[in-house]
Amino acid sequence: MNPAILGTYQGVSCELVVSEDGVSITRTQDGVNIALTVLGGDSMGTLFLPYHQITAIDFKPYKFPFDGYILFHALGLPDIVGARNCFNFGDKKMNADYERIADEIRRHVHSFSCNDRQPLKASxxxxxxxxxxxxxxxxxxxxxxxxxxxxxxxx
Missing domain, CATH: 1.20.5 (Single alpha-helices involved in coiled-coils or other helix-helix interfaces)
Incomplete structure (x- = not known):
């Protein structure tokens, strides 16, 4: 992992932590971690995704009036912007930085060989x-x- 992107990033009601082991997305409200369950049973606290479980990453830049986002795809998680596996940001000045972060994470995820990935078998x-x-x-x-x-x- 590129050490330059390791760290904590503040988004819109969420926080992204990029570590050596994976990414964490924490839903926040006024800067405070919230761990509540919403309709449908989706936990809104912290979600940790190890790099080997990430299957794809989508990046969308901020463009008024819509937030930008980095959406992390993994088996069993929804592909919905605003879900707990999505980091939203609302600052156009951060588009280039967050796109670079998404690209670095994407490169790191793809650097795992097929042998490193643990196949998930359906029951x-x-x-x-x-x-x-x-x-x-x-x-x-x-x-x-x-x-x-x-x-x-x-x-």
Whole structure:
């Protein structure tokens, strides 16, 4: 990791900490950490993402009236601006700095070889649920569903 970008950055109701191990996003209110649960069960406290779990990073510069953001994608997290895996900022003067930070983090994430990444396997139950959805949608026939189900259950 480039030591020049390590540190803490203040955003709009959030704080981004870039460390050697990963990034942390903390939701704040008037500078105070908030750890509350909102509708849908999304925890709004601190989220830590190790670099090896980040799958992609989106950067959008600030352009009045919309905040800029760095959105960190990872399995199991929403791809929604404003979610707990999103760092929002509201200062146009910081666009270049935050874009550089996003690029450095992106480079660091991509520097992990495929061997360093730990593959995340879907559970058999998750796969069966997907197959059932395909059956219900008419994509699979009952016979195809039964074959795939048998294959999953025997592995």
């Amino acid at each position: 058999v139950a998750d796969e069966l649920t997907k197959l059932k959805d395909l059956l219900d949608a008419g994509v699979l026939t009952q016979e195809e569903f039964a074959q795939q189900k048998k294959r999953l259950l025997s592995s």
